[in-house]
Each structure stands twice: as structure tokens, then as C-alpha cells.
Amino acid sequence: MHTSTREKHILIELLVSVLVSAYYFYGSYQLSGWTQIIGSEMAALISKVIVIAIVASIVLYAIFSRATLEDRDERDLAINGKAHAFAYYSLVGLCSCLVGLVMFNEGLGLMGNNIQISGPLAMHFILMALMVSGIVKSAVQLLCYRLS
Amino acid sequence: MAKVKISNIIRELRFANGQMTQAALATKAGVTRQTILALEARRYSPSLELAFKIARVFDEPLETVFQFLED
Numbered sequence: 001m002h003t004s005t006r007e008k009h010i011l012i013e014l015l016v017s018v019l020v021s022a023y024y025f026y027g028s029y030q031l032s033g034w035t036q037i038i039g040s041e042m043a044a045l046i047s048k049v050i051v052i053a054i055v056a057s058i059v060l061y062a063i064f065s066r067a068t069l070e071d072r073d074e075r076d077l078a079i080n081g082k083a084h085a086f087a088y089y090s091l092v093g094l095c096s097c098l099v100g101l102v103m104f105n106e107g108l109g110l111m112g113n114n115i116q117i118s119g120p121l122a123m124h125f126i127l128m129a130l131m132v133s134g135i136v137k138s139a140v141q142l143l144c145y146r147l148s
Numbered sequence: 149m150a151k152v153k154i155s156n157i158i159r160e161l162r163f164a165n166g167q168m169t170q171a172a173l174a175t176k177a178g179v180t181r182q183t184i185l186a187l188e189a190r191r192y193s194p195s196l197e198l199a200f201k202i203a204r205v206f207d208e209p210l211e212t213v214f215q216f217l218e219d
Contacts, residue, residue: 004180004182070180075179076183148186
């Protein structure tokens, strides 16, 4: 199966996104269960995530995709547009879920339950939504390049 | 894999024009080789602009190169 340079670039982007997201969310959950976003451990984790993202990108591009990208043509732009649309839908969907969750939580609070969605937890949900939408974008692009 | 409704004879025209490669046609039409590949496999409908450019490369009328398939 032939894979174009652009597909390789998107695949690498997708792999790095998944790797970095998994590392960040696992690491931050281990630190504080997503209840805090300040502290030296968190700063160290974010620094590690940035370094991992840079190193992984350099290594993967060097191994799998040394060729330079051609300029985008109309098909690339059409696929890009479709991928952005899907990423937008997923972002809206996930943010709507977060809003629903906050409202549900407030309702539970009124009934006397003491479960709280704190600021840091909400921030992590939003961050997760952003990362998922980025992953959806790359996945849709790959799918469109394979199918069209 | 859904085929688009616009058919074409790009492949035949390439071979009729001195075995022109997909890459050569792509360069002349200002697109990537993958786009030519997708067009020949009827997996992509070109814009009007690209359709005219490709027809011009072969010096053929647009309706000779591309055909709209009725249901």
C-alpha cells in the first residue's frame, strides 16, 4: 500500500498527539487526580510533555518522512476542510457534554450531594476536548486520503 | 468506496499523448500526483478550474475529457 508524504506527515502528527495526550493525562491524573494545576510537579510534567512532543516529532519525521511536502492542491484543501468540520463537530459535542455535566452536577448539588467539578477538572475536560478534536481532524484526513 | 458521478478518460488520453506519466500531468495541471490518481480512479470530482486545466493539457474540449454520469 503506497502512502504519500502528506499521509505520512498526518500519521506522525496523529501518533505524536496520541502519545503526548496519553502521557499528559496519565501523568497529571497520577499527580493530583486533576484537582490541581499548579505546583512544581505539574510544571515539570508540562516541560516533559513539550520535550517528548519535540523529540518524538523529530525522530518520527527523520525515520519515516524525510521528503518535503508538495504544495497543497484543491483536493488537499477539500480534505482539510472536511477534517476541520469534523474536528469542530467533535469539539462542540464534547464541550456540550461538559456543559451538561456541570449543569447535572449543579442539580445534584441542589439536592444535597457534594460532588464538585472544580476549575482544574473542567480545564482538563476542555483540554481533553481540544486534544480529541485534534486527533479527530488527523484521523478524518487520513480516512479521506485513503477513500478519496 | 463510492464512485463520483463525473467520469473521465484521463488515463486513455495520457497514453495517447506519448505515455505521459501521472506526475507529468500533475505538474502541468498544477496539482499533486495523488489528485490525478484519485481522478483516474473516479474517487474525486475536480473543480471546474482543474477540469479546464486538464482538458487544456490534452488540447481537448472539456466534455471529451469529462462526462457527467446520469443516475
